[in-house]
Amino acid sequence: MRELLRRIHYLLNRRRFDDELKEEMAFHREMADTHGGVPLGDALRLREDSREAWGVMWLDRFGQDLRYAFQAMRRSPGFTAAAVLVLAVGIGATVAAFSAFNMAALRPLPVRDPETILRFQRHAPGRTSTEVPYRAVAFYREHARTLSAVLAQTASSLSLKGAERSPSTFFVTANFFDELGARPGHGRLFTADDARPDAPPAVVLGHGFWASHFGSDPSVVGTSAHLNGKAVTIIGVVAREFSGLAGDAPAFWALVEHHGYFVHGSRLLTDFSSGVTMWGRLGPGASPQMAEAELAALAAELRRQHPGDIWEDERLLGEPGGYAPLTGATSMFALVGALVLLILAVACGNLGSLLLARGASRRREMALRSAIGAGTGRLIRQLFTESLVLAVMGCLGGLALGSLVLKGIMVSTEAPPWLDPTPDWRVVTFAIAMGFLSSVLFGLAPALQIARQKQKKTVGRTMLIGVQVASSCVLLIVAGLLVRAAERAASTDPGFEYEHVIVVEPSLSEHGYTAARARTYIQDLSARLRGIAGVEDLSLTSTPPLGDRRMTSPRQLDGRALDVYIHQVDPQYLTTMKIPLLRGRNLIEGDDRGVVVSESLARRNWPDRDPLGQPFKTGNEALTVVGIAGNARSLALGDPDAVELYRLARERDLTEMTVVARTSGPTEALAPAFSAAANGIDPNLRPRVHLLKDQFHQNVREIERGALAVSVLGVIALAVACLGVLGLVAYSVAQHTKEIGIRMALGARPGHILASLSSQFRGTIIGGLVLGVLGAAGLAQLLRRELYGLSTIDPIAYISAIILFLIAVGLAALWPARRALRVDPLVALRCD
Amino acid sequence: MPSGALVLLILRVLRSGPLHGYAIAQRIHTLSSDALRVEEGSLYPALQKILLKGWVTAAWGTSETHRKVRFYTLTRNGMKQLEAEAAQYDRQTRAIQTILRSA
Numbered sequence: 001m002r003e004l005l006r007r008i009h010y011l012l013n014r015r016r017f018d019d020e021l022k023e024e025m026a027f028h029r030e031m032a033d034t035h036g037g038v039p040l041g042d043a044l045r046l047r048e049d050s051r052e053a054w055g056v057m058w059l060d061r062f063g064q065d066l067r068y069a070f071q072a073m074r075r076s077p078g079f080t081a082a083a084v085l086v087l088a089v090g091i092g093a094t095v096a097a098f099s100a101f102n103m104a105a106l107r108p109l110p111v112r113d114p115e116t117i118l119r120f121q122r123h124a125p126g127r128t129s130t131e132v133p134y135r136a137v138a139f140y141r142e143h144a145r146t147l148s149a150v151l152a153q154t155a156s157s158l159s160l161k162g163a164e165r166s167p168s169t170f171f172v173t174a175n176f177f178d179e180l181g182a183r184p185g186h187g188r189l190f191t192a193d194d195a196r197p198d199a200p201p202a203v204v205l206g207h208g209f210w211a212s213h214f215g216s217d218p219s220v221v222g223t224s225a226h227l228n229g230k231a232v233t234i235i236g237v238v239a240r241e242f243s244g245l246a247g248d249a250p251a252f253w254a255l256v257e258h259h260g261y262f263v264h265g266s267r268l269l270t271d272f273s274s275g276v277t278m279w280g281r282l283g284p285g286a287s288p289q290m291a292e293a294e295l296a297a298l299a300a301e302l303r304r305q306h307p308g309d310i311w312e313d314e315r316l317l318g319e320p321g322g323y324a325p326l327t328g329a330t331s332m333f334a335l336v337g338a339l340v341l342l343i344l345a346v347a348c349g350n351l352g353s354l355l356l357a358r359g360a361s362r363r364r365e366m367a368l369r370s371a372i373g374a375g376t377g378r379l380i381r382q383l384f385t386e387s388l389v390l391a392v393m394g395c396l397g398g399l400a401l402g403s404l405v406l407k408g409i410m411v412s413t414e415a416p417p418w419l420d421p422t423p424d425w426r427v428v429t430f431a432i433a434m435g436f437l438s439s440v441l442f443g444l445a446p447a448l449q450i451a452r453q454k455q456k457k458t459v460g461r462t463m464l465i466g467v468q469v470a471s472s473c474v475l476l477i478v479a480g481l482l483v484r485a486a487e488r489a490a491s492t493d494p495g496f497e498y499e500h501v502i503v504v505e506p507s508l509s510e511h512g513y514t515a516a517r518a519r520t521y522i523q524d525l526s527a528r529l530r531g532i533a534g535v536e537d538l539s540l541t542s543t544p545p546l547g548d549r550r551m552t553s554p555r556q557l558d559g560r561a562l563d564v565y566i567h568q569v570d571p572q573y574l575t576t577m578k579i580p581l582l583r584g585r586n587l588i589e590g591d592d593r594g595v596v597v598s599e600s601l602a603r604r605n606w607p608d609r610d611p612l613g614q615p616f617k618t619g620n621e622a623l624t625v626v627g628i629a630g631n632a633r634s635l636a637l638g639d640p641d642a643v644e645l646y647r648l649a650r651e652r653d654l655t656e657m658t659v660v661a662r663t664s665g666p667t668e669a670l671a672p673a674f675s676a677a678a679n680g681i682d683p684n685l686r687p688r689v690h691l692l693k694d695q696f697h698q699n700v701r702e703i704e705r706g707a708l709a710v711s712v713l714g715v716i717a718l719a720v721a722c723l724g725v726l727g728l729v730a731y732s733v734a735q736h737t738k739e740i741g742i743r744m745a746l747g748a749r750p751g752h753i754l755a756s757l758s759s760q761f762r763g764t765i766i767g768g769l770v771l772g773v774l775g776a777a778g779l780a781q782l783l784r785r786e787l788y789g790l791s792t793i794d795p796i797a798y799i800s801a802i803i804l805f806l807i808a809v810g811l812a813a814l815w816p817a818r819r820a821l822r823v824d825p826l827v828a829l830r831c832d
Numbered sequence: 833m834p835s836g837a838l839v840l841l842i843l844r845v846l847r848s849g850p851l852h853g854y855a856i857a858q859r860i861h862t863l864s865s866d867a868l869r870v871e872e873g874s875l876y877p878a879l880q881k882i883l884l885k886g887w888v889t890a891a892w893g894t895s896e897t898h899r900k901v902r903f904y905t906l907t908r909n910g911m912k913q914l915e916a917e918a919a920q921y922d923r924q925t926r927a928i929q930t931i932l933r934s935a
Contacts, residue, residue, distance in 0.1 A: 006884050020902065021876065024853055027901050028872050031854040046873050 011059070021047055061378075065385035072386060079358060080390070083351055086720055087394025087442075088401050090347025091434050093340040093713070095402030095423075096409075098430045101333050103406075103419050104324055106426060109243045110418050112181030114322025116282045117151075117245070118291065121319070124311035131275030132316070133309065134256060134268050139302050140278075140316075146286035146294045149179045153246065154276040156510060158262055159686025160251075161226035166686055167209060167251030169227065170244070171259050171268075171276075177204075177238070179281060180245070185210075187221035187236025194235075195257045202235040202255070203227070207417070209251035210237045227252065228262045228511075229683050243418035245279060247324035264684045265512020272309035279321045288318050338779060339478070339713050342471040344438060346717045349468035350724035351442040355387070356464070357731035380447050387443025395435030399423060402431070465761070466768040468724050469809075472717035473772025474779060476805055479714035480797035481780055482707035495632035496545060497578040498696045500536075500663050502670060503544050504529070504678050506687035509655035518654040521681060528677040529661055534670055537662045539572035542649055544658040545634035546695040553618045553645075555605075564601060565635045565642055566618070568649040568656075574629055576662050584612045584627030587648050594626035594647075601643035602628050616645075623647065637699045660692075667691045718805065722812035725761075730816035732760060737823055745825035753820055758813070765809065769802060776801075838870065838878050840921060843906065843914040846888060850903040852895060853879060879904065887913050 010017055025047065073080040108114035122129040134152060141150035152173045157166040174195035176182075182189060185207055194202050203225070205214070214220045224231050238253065256276065260266040268274050282291060295316040303310035359366075366379060374382075406421045423431075506525065508518045522540065529538055543549050543565075552563040567573070571587045574580075574596070582599055595616060602611040602625070616623045629646065636642040649657065663670050671689055678687040733740070740753055776798070845851065845859040856879075857870040882888050887910030895901045906914070 002886055003884055006886065010884070021880075023900070024902050025872060025876060027852070027895070027899055028854045028857075030899070031897075032872075046876065049873060049877050 018047070061381070062385065065382050066389065068382060069386040069389045073389065076358070079354070082723075083354060083390050084393045084397055086347050086350050086354075086723070087390060087435075087438065088397030089716060089720065090344040091394055091398025091431060091438065092401030092405065093343045093716070094434050095398050095427060095431050096405045097333075097336050097340045099402060099406050099421060099423060099427050100409075101337075102424070102426050102430075103421060105333075107420075107424065108322040109245065109247075109324055110241060110420075111243065111245070111322060112179070113281070115320075117321035118280050118282065118288055118318030119245075119321035119325075120278045120280060120295070120316040122311070122314060123317050124314045127311055129275065130277065132278040133272035133275045135270075135272055136299070136302060136310065137276060137278050140280075140295060140298055143298050143301075144280070144291070144294055146283055146291040147280035148283035149175055149281040151176050151179055151245070151279040151281075152256060152276040153244075153279075154256070154259075154268065154274075155246075155250065156259075156263060157507065157688075158227040158252070159229070161229070166688055167213075169203075169252040169254050169262075170246070170250040171254050171256045173256055176253075177242075180242075182242045183239045185237040185239040186218045187234070189236055189238065190253075190255060195255050197257075201230070201232045201258045201261050203232050204253040205234055205237045206249045206251050206253065207238055207240045207242070208249055213251070227254075228264070228686070230262050232258075232262075241418045243324070243416065245321060246277070247416075249416060263511055267512065272306065278316075280318070292316065292318055335779075335782065338782075339475060339710065342475050343713060343717050343720075344434065345441075345471045346468045346475075346720045346724075348438045348441040349464040349466075349471070350720050350727075351390070351438075352464040353468075353724050354727055355442065355447075357727055359383075383447035384439075384443055387439045387447065391435040391439030391443070394438070395431050398434070399428065399431045403427075462764045465724060465728055466764050466771070468721040469765050469768025469805075470771035470775060472714070472721040473769055473801070473805055474775040475710070475714040475717040476801040477773065477776035477798055478779055479707065479711040480801040481776075481794055482703075482710050484794050484797045485703060485707065494634070494637060494696070495579065495630055496634050497576075497662060498545070498692045500665075500667055501545070501577070501692035502661050502663060502667050502674055502689065503547070503692055503695075504659040504661070504674060504687050504689050505544060505547075506658075506678065506685055508657070508685075511682075511685055513655050515651050515654045518657070519651075522654065522657055522659070524681050525659060525678060525687075528681070529659065529674065532670060532673050532677060534663045534665050535661050536664050537572065537576040539576040539660055540570045540649060540657045541573055541660060542568040542653050542656045542658070543635060544660065545577065545692060546637065546699055547635075547658070549656075562604070562643060564618075565644045567634075567644060567646045568653050569646055570649060573646065573660075576660055577632065577634070578662070579632045580630040582628045582630060584625070586627055587646065589648070591626075592648055592650065593621075593623050595623045596627040596629050596646040597625055598629055598631050598644040600631045601645060604643060618645075637696070637703075667693065714801075718808055722808050725809050726812040726816055728761070729757070729813045730819070732757060733816055733820040736820075740820050740823045741825040741827070744823060750821045754817060757817055757820060761813070769805070773798060773802070836917075837921070838874060839882060840914070840917050841868075841870075842875075842878060842882065842904075843887060843910055844918070846904055846906040846910070847914065850891075850893075850905040852893075852901040852903050854901075856904070882910070885913075886910075 111117070120132060122132055131154075132152075134154075137150060137152045140147075144150065150173070153176070154171050156169050156171065158169045159166045172190075174190045174192050177189040178191070184204075187204075189204055190202070193199055205220070210216060210220070218237075220234055221236055222234065224233050226232070232254075243249075254262065256268065259268045260270075268276070280291060282288065292315065296314075299310055299314040299316065303312070303314065369382075370376075370379060403421060403423055409415075410419065410421055504525070506521065508521060513521065526538055526540075529535060543551055551566045551568070553566055555562055555564050569587070571589055574586060581596070584596070587594060587596055597605070597611065597616070605611070605616075606614055611625050611628060614625050616625055629644075631642075632644060633642040634644075661674070668691065671691060674689045675687075678689060679685075736757070743753060743756075841860050842856055845856055845863065851859065853872075853875060857872070857875055860868055860870050879888075882904075883890060886907060888904045888906055890902045890904050892900060893903045
């Protein structure tokens, strides 16, 4: 420790110590001279040896290297600018992707003490549920000592008088805002008093809905609104930056205690049949394990009182609750991560070959430096320092570029306002790591090669070009696949009618309807809708086409896992949706065991047999195939592999039913009549009425947007790779000027010269292409499982990507190659 | 001469009192009956190392020829180091000599 302090002391005062050493050694020499005859060494060298003992020489050298690197960069500003730009693009892409991930997943939500919040789920052997019955939550809240607070939330869509669509409402416990440290934007938020039985029902507006629906008018606070036809006072607007705990914001916040007031037939507070999401805040000194142990004991106690409602051996498992839930988005992040790393690989490969090419022009300088005594290690260190300086600059550029791009994306996609794109320490660390990684990738190999004076061997360069070709090829092909998938989704017949269909979703189960009441309601609704002029046909389904609800049954077909989309419908459904019945018969009222399968399912499941009459097992029911219908991907538009099954809806499915109606004319004109008819049956119910074609176009747009984003990445990679090829060919022409001159003097045609030039790169580019195609095929497999269900073997996507690539690379190569053709033999032969 | 041995010798000649660099070299030379000659190329790096370790301190003084020069003084730590190293050196040489004689 003392020694370290002394070292630092030396480091800080090294000029003075150096002078002292000089003085001392001069004295030594004087004495030696007078006493005769000691042979003298070089004083400077001897002093350096002594200084080495201080252990600060490397710092001096590093400073030298840095100064030298800056000099070298100033000498070639064009090269420096190009290098920093390429690197900034590469690092910027990864930084943008990582910031998005960081923002959404790694950073806690902006609530008070997010680290002590746990989200609880019900677990028992063989059973899990993300929702906990509210009565159980109330019991835990009352008795748990390890939790200082228990929060709950459940979502509903309540109709708002005057609004076309039913806005979402989150029912929360009264302590929700207070516990999370939320501030009101206007008015006030809930207090414990609002939850008292005699308190008038109150709601708080979400900031986004307040802006979009009420035009950010502060005077709306204190007025009353009608939700599901029930009057309620708006007591405040929550602040803009409040995130809640679910990651998205509702239009209204209401109290769990008032669920029954708004939702007719609500059993949330009275029995254990419906649940809420439950969070708990750990009390001082409590650990998650202690909380789980206590809750397990409480659950056992509650089970003694309500044996049918709490599971045997039920436990509540806690997971970090202060973070936005990332369901389903992880594979998307993995995909984007893979794509941006490819861009970084292209950028690094590119810079590596740029540095190598520049190394050729610095051969003389390197030779000179090694002639005056610089060792190989010293030269490598020098070159690597130059790369490091480039990396630091690229890193800064990338950080700026990445944050800018992310901000742009967030503005254009209307991201939630609480997401903060400002880079934090994680993003900065990540950028530094990426910069260091890339400086190793692009700097070390060329540095080694240059310092060893072996730049005539082009192995390193060939590999660097190969990496670029392969990576940009992967990006282009994946982009091509996505573009084709989007095209297919937009242009091909989805197999069902969407232009002239109106969907009416009453959401009966959310409003406490029993099956019997639902039957009456649906009969009434159907009769009213049929009465509207222009309605041609009408039927029922539990899974509205292109809706969010889906029911699938996993199955092994052709050795692959495949989801069978199950539609619970009435017999009229196929006719209404204009899905053709190819063979066999339709579903008949009363025949619960018969099913109609899609042609694709028939072909896959019974490749060598007649599917008609074959048994089909789902769950523990044995069904029989009675008919085969055309393919209609009404629940998975972009997935050409989707297979469908239609069966009769049963009594208990009635509360989940949606009405679809086909009209003869344009649907826009009929929508108001539909709303009027649907709203007139039950005053508490505002069914959602929408046009199927709107949803269809929105689906197609989503697919197109994904394809566009990947295409942009692909084009960036292609541009960077072209730059690399351009530099390589230019370098090669410069290196072979003499040879080309001789050959031209001997009568070679331009064609010959070009052929001999291109023969050097042909192998590399073909090798890179092959690698790229293989990589793309692999990535497409991953994509296919998670995304739009694109086809992995789409020859047109592959071939057009490769052709685009070859044309771009060819043009990039041709430009510098023209110089080769203009070589004047006389000049070429004279230059050295 | 191995550098460890040089450090040992420097510490040993400083035990009798502060000396400057040239005098250290001279003293080693004389004490070894002219057998060992310490070059400045090894003396000053070794002195810098010992300074860093804290076994000696340096202070400016005036030489016998009335010139400003740095005198090195053994510290308490240096003394301990000298004793430890001398003992170790003793053991090692005796061991080596035993082997040389027996072989």
